[in-house]
Amino acid sequence: MPLTTSTVLICAGGACISSGEASVKEALKKEIRKYGLDEVVRVVETGCMGACSLGPIIVIYPDGVFYQKLTPRAAEKIVQEHLLKGRIVQEYLYKMPTGEVVPEAMDKLPFFAKQVKIATRNVGYIDPSNIEEYIARDGYFALNKVLTQMSPEQVIEEIKRSGLRGRGGAGFPTGLKWELTRKAKGDRKYIVCNADEGDPGAFMDRSILEGDPHTVLEAMVIAGYAIGAHQGYIYVRAEYPLAIERLQIAIAQAKEFGFLGENILGSEFGFDIEIRIGAGAFVCGEETALIASIEGKRGQPRVKPPYPAQSGVWGCPTVINNVETFACVPPIIIKGADWFRSIGTPTSPGTKVFALAGKITNTGLVEVPMGITIKELLYEIGGGSSTGKKIKAVQTGGPSGGCIPSEYFDTPVDYESLQKLGAIMGSGGMIVMDEDDCMVDVARFFLEFTVDESCGKCTPCREGTRQMLKILEKITSGEGSEKDLIELETLGNIIKDTSLCGLGQTAPNPVLSTLRYYRHEYEAHVREKRCPALRCKALVRYVIDPSKCVGCTACARVCPVNAISGELRKVHTIDNDVCVRCGSCIEVCRFGAISKVSP
Numbered sequence: 001m002p003l004t005t006s007t008v009l010i011c012a013g014g015a016c017i018s019s020g021e022a023s024v025k026e027a028l029k030k031e032i033r034k035y036g037l038d039e040v041v042r043v044v045e046t047g048c049m050g051a052c053s054l055g056p057i058i059v060i061y062p063d064g065v066f067y068q069k070l071t072p073r074a075a076e077k078i079v080q081e082h083l084l085k086g087r088i089v090q091e092y093l094y095k096m097p098t099g100e101v102v103p104e105a106m107d108k109l110p111f112f113a114k115q116v117k118i119a120t121r122n123v124g125y126i127d128p129s130n131i132e133e134y135i136a137r138d139g140y141f142a143l144n145k146v147l148t149q150m151s152p153e154q155v156i157e158e159i160k161r162s163g164l165r166g167r168g169g170a171g172f173p174t175g176l177k178w179e180l181t182r183k184a185k186g187d188r189k190y191i192v193c194n195a196d197e198g199d200p201g202a203f204m205d206r207s208i209l210e211g212d213p214h215t216v217l218e219a220m221v222i223a224g225y226a227i228g229a230h231q232g233y234i235y236v237r238a239e240y241p242l243a244i245e246r247l248q249i250a251i252a253q254a255k256e257f258g259f260l261g262e263n264i265l266g267s268e269f270g271f272d273i274e275i276r277i278g279a280g281a282f283v284c285g286e287e288t289a290l291i292a293s294i295e296g297k298r299g300q301p302r303v304k305p306p307y308p309a310q311s312g313v314w315g316c317p318t319v320i321n322n323v324e325t326f327a328c329v330p331p332i333i334i335k336g337a338d339w340f341r342s343i344g345t346p347t348s349p350g351t352k353v354f355a356l357a358g359k360i361t362n363t364g365l366v367e368v369p370m371g372i373t374i375k376e377l378l379y380e381i382g383g384g385s386s387t388g389k390k391i392k393a394v395q396t397g398g399p400s401g402g403c404i405p406s407e408y409f410d411t412p413v414d415y416e417s418l419q420k421l422g423a424i425m426g427s428g429g430m431i432v433m434d435e436d437d438c439m440v441d442v443a444r445f446f447l448e449f450t451v452d453e454s455c456g457k458c459t460p461c462r463e464g465t466r467q468m469l470k471i472l473e474k475i476t477s478g479e480g481s482e483k484d485l486i487e488l489e490t491l492g493n494i495i496k497d498t499s500l501c502g503l504g505q506t507a508p509n510p511v512l513s514t515l516r517y518y519r520h521e522y523e524a525h526v527r528e529k530r531c532p533a534l535r536c537k538a539l540v541r542y543v544i545d546p547s548k549c550v551g552c553t554a555c556a557r558v559c560p561v562n563a564i565s566g567e568l569r570k571v572h573t574i575d576n577d578v579c580v581r582c583g584s585c586i587e588v589c590r591f592g593a594i595s596k597v598s599p
């Protein structure tokens with residue numbers, strides 16, 4: 001007979017689902033049934049636990065033992081050993097890059113130990129489809145407190161005192177936004193949750209919606225009470241079907257439990273929430289474009305003012321907040337503004353959720369106190385470079401952000417410090433680059449994205465970004481000149497100053513920040529026609545070292561365009577006029593004879 005009751009949390013976030021969560025869950029359940037443990041072991045599917053590169057993941061409570069990279073066979077073994085006999089299965093515990101097994105409890109792992117979870121406090125811990133699990137972790141307590149003990153003004157005052165700033169990018173004070181909307185004239189007011197999340201590689205908001213949808217609903221009702229609104233909209237992109245499904249379930253449950261609808265919790269106050277599905281245009285995340293899209297119009301930004309606080313959905317005063325901003329509201333109401341201010345920095349209180357991506361060992365989702373240094377974030381939590389090469393820069397703020405070089409990694413992560421470096425906090429995307437990344441090419445990549453996503457309404461953004469992209473393409477193909485660098489800077493600053501909306505106003509950031517910190521790389525491209533990172537194909541040649549080549553013919557056989565010639569056991573050569581720089585030959589040569597050079 002088993003001695004203890006256990007709960008097995010299995011991550012059902014997007015990354016773990018694609019790495020085989022369903023088959024691990026099936027094997028787990030089958031084995032649990034086989035040994036008659038169904039009565040004492042509960043299997044709960046949760047949202048993303050954050051360590052997405054380690055999936056499929058399970059955590060077994062009460063001890064919080066963290067198992068990673070599981071297969072159905074591993075799941076069977078864990079049931080037989082851990083759940084049946086109480087013996088930890090060492091081979092599936094987390095291992096350091098050195099191979100050392102670290103303490104088995106999840107909260108002791110370096111990836112989790114430095115995190116402070118506020119917005120994602122329930123993500124990865126509860127079944128998001130079960131409202132009772134949310135309630136069991138203080139869910140809807142804040143709403144109850146607000147409706148029974150606080151006036152709308154007191155709610156706004158508490159949020160103002162907390163210093164909470166919008167997590168959608170701009171960092172506008174949330175309490176002030178609510179106050180302005182409350183004071184704005186109008187009988188009808190609205191609450192909108194911005195869940196458009198269009199930055200490439202970002203998935204903070206998706207994880208909250210998939211892993212803890214009720215927290216967003218609760219916060220929206222609280223915001224509605226605070227400003228006098230009775231209707232809310234969640235604008236979520238169609239590419240997030242799981243988030244939409246879990247939101248729909250959550251809304252139905254909240255209605256059933258009396259947290260949505262008329263007379264919420266027996267009060268006079270009523271509030272309803274509808275989901276609006278966006279088609280996935282990046283610009284629709286901009287608040288005025290999003291509002292137009294909710295109204296059924298084309299999702300294009302308009303001039304501000306008037307701001308949504310004065311004239312939002314259907315011309316009515318509207319609070320629009322980001323998913324993560326809303327997710328911070330219930331804990332602030334329960335624990336108080338002073339508690340929230342005790343975390344983070346005086347000007348950026350609280351935490352921020354980041355999606356770590358690129359050349360970093362621990363990719364995934366992390367929530368950290370503001371003020372943590374970039375170095376701590378990348379090395380102590382992120383585990384450093386995943387390639388063995390030195391980390392060269394980190395791009396924050398997605399396509400509107402900037403690149404921060406490693407010399408500045410002691411900088412604290414807060415709104416002002418990042419802005420001073422020419423980057424921005426943005427919504428939380430963090431892409432790590434190593435010495436193999438060419439900063440000119442990185443700038444080109446991000447600009448390509450904004451050119452595609454520009455709505456075309458205003459000329460500086462529509463035409464200017466296109467011109468900048470053409471110049472960057474010229475430079476990366478070895479046809480650039482010194483004049484182009486000046487042109488890029490001049491154009492970039494004009495676009496920033498004259499574009500209508502935030503997309504155009506920030507689109508030049510990746511170019512301007514790389515010009516600021518990596519001018520030498522641009523100069524190498526235009527002066528010497530050289531790509532120091534050996535990335536820009538037009539500036540790179542593939543060569544075979546005759547002293548290393550043994551003439552095995554492997555490279556010639558793998559080359560898709562027959563650019564390599566040579567006889568068996570004779571030194572081979574590459575015709576660079578034919579070579580398409582695919583890199584297949586480098587991968588296949590066991591003698592390290594092939595390398596890339598830039599003149």
Ligand SMILES: Cc1cc2nc3c(=O)[nH]c(=O)nc-3n(C[C@H](O)[C@H](O)[C@H](O)COP(=O)(O)O)c2cc1C
Binds near residue numbers: 169194427
């Ligand atoms: C091009 C563009 C895209 C944006 N995308 C998003 C987004 O996906 N999610 C978001 O919350 N805010 C986005 N924003 C910011 C919103 O306009 C707005 O500032 C935000 O939703 C306000 O919420 P907050 O105060 O809680 O941050 C975007 C802004 C621009 C200019």
Ligand code: SF4
Binds near residue numbers: 453505
């Ligand atoms: S700045 Fe760009 S995205 Fe914004 S309105 Fe102008 S063209 Fe459209």
Ligand code: SF4
Binds near residue numbers: 544550555572588590
């Ligand atoms: S794979 Fe390497 S060793 Fe073999 S022929 Fe090509 S360059 Fe020479």
Ligand code: FES
Binds near residue numbers: 011012053055364
């Ligand atoms: S999806 Fe499982 S840890 Fe992120």
